Amino acid sequence: MPELPEVETVRRGLSELLPGKQVARVDFDWPKGFPNAPGDVAQFLIGAKVTSVKRRAKVLLIELDSDYTLVIHLKMTGQLVFVGEQRFGAGHPNDSLIGDLPDTSTRVTFAFKDGSQLYFNDQRKFGWVRLLPTVEVPNIDFMKKVGPEPLDDSFMAKQFEERLRRRNNSNIKAVLLDQTVVAGIGNIYADESLWGAKIHPTTLVKDLRTKQIETLFTELQFVLNLAIEKGGSSDKNYVNAEGKRGSYLQFARVFRREGQACPRCNSVIEKSRVAGRGTHICPKCQRLS
DNA sequence: CACTTGACCTGTCCGC
DNA sequence: TGCGGACAGGTCAAGT
Numbered sequence A: 001m002p003e004l005p006e007v008e009t010v011r012r013g014l015s016e017l018l019p020g021k022q023v024a025r026v027d028f029d030w031p032k033g034f035p036n037a038p039g040d041v042a043q044f045l046i047g048a049k050v051t052s053v054k055r056r057a058k059v060l061l062i063e064l065d066s067d068y069t070l071v072i073h074l075k076m077t078g079q080l081v082f083v084g085e086q087r088f089g090a091g092h093p094n095d096s097l098i099g100d101l102p103d104t105s106t107r108v109t110f111a112f113k114d115g116s117q118l119y120f121n122d123q124r125k126f127g128w129v130r131l132l133p134t135v136e137v138p139n140i141d142f143m144k145k146v147g148p149e150p151l152d153d154s155f156m157a158k159q160f161e162e163r164l165r166r167r168n169n170s171n172i173k174a175v176l177l178d179q180t181v182v183a184g185i186g187n188i189y190a191d192e193s194l195w196g197a198k199i200h201p202t203t204l205v206k207d208l209r210t211k212q213i214e215t216l217f218t219e220l221q222f223v224l225n226l227a228i229e230k231g232g233s234s235d236k237n238y239v240n241a242e243g244k245r246g247s248y249l250q251f252a253r254v255f256r257r258e259g260q261a262c263p264r265c266n267s268v269i270e271k272s273r274v275a276g277r278g279t280h281i282c283p284k285c286q287r288l289s
Numbered sequence B: 001c002a003c004t005t006g007a008c009c010t011g012t013c014c015g016c
Numbered sequence C: 001t002g003c004g005g006a007c008a009g010g011t012c013a014a015g016t
Helices: A004-017 A038-044 A134-139 A141-145 A157-167 A172-177 A187-196 A210-229
Strands: A023-028 A050-056 A059-064 A068-073 A078-083 A106-112 A117-122 A128-133 A270-274 A277-281
Touching: A004 A050, A004 A059, A004 A078, A004 A210, A038 A128, A059 A134, A068 A078, A068 A134, A128 A134, A134 A141, A157 A172, A157 A210, A172 A187, A172 A277, A187 A210, A187 A277
Parallel strands: none
Antiparallel strands: A023 A106, A050 A059, A059 A068, A068 A128, A078 A117, A106 A117, A270 A277
């Protein structure tokens, strides 16, 4: 569930909370999700201070003054929740999706010197945490292969089209979900942007006109920016760094709205499977050309 | 080589 | 009520 807007929301929250915090203790019993050697953790994480929190695609980068970086992927059900010293051991606010921490989904606990804590929760254990030398981060497989950031000022419709057309024989939804084409798009914002551009998700890229791709580019940026503004989409698991929900799904036009009226033409929204994913369309607005 | 499908996990929901 | 199966969807490995 965490796609670009959700991860960016977490990043913005953590970047207000973490810089300057010094790691005092790390508790984890999850070798598969956090495979670093205990020696590296002891030497480069314990005692280190957070310098900044960055994001690339759907990956969070918590940089430390030890010149190491915590690289974290939330995958589908991951959460990074900060509990400040003033709430140490206490519950969370009323608009939280979660209760007292740690809970049964807590995989890693980072405890800071001032008594605050950062919890990495992940119900389905798809996510992961790596501690890497900061200079090595760009060299890991994921970083080498991942495509450009869709909201970068330098990313233009022409480049978007050029990258899409490398996958001319695939359907557009599969290509949007391919992180090596463009970074950060997942199932929610693929469906939402395709609705915005009135493109059927199974349309082959080669059958799309340049004008349609330009519209899709505009709609994609609109949807991603709106979702960031709304703090992301919370279905079951996603929460921000303070444990609070995002509200984008209240504004969603098709995602999870099967059986409801299309806000543009009033037709009934349908759900099917495309590229192995639940896919939502308006059958009238998004005709297969 | 290009593209699609299955595996990784766990909790929830649905039908019988 | 209990149980089996489908489903949720990010990414990589395996399959076509």
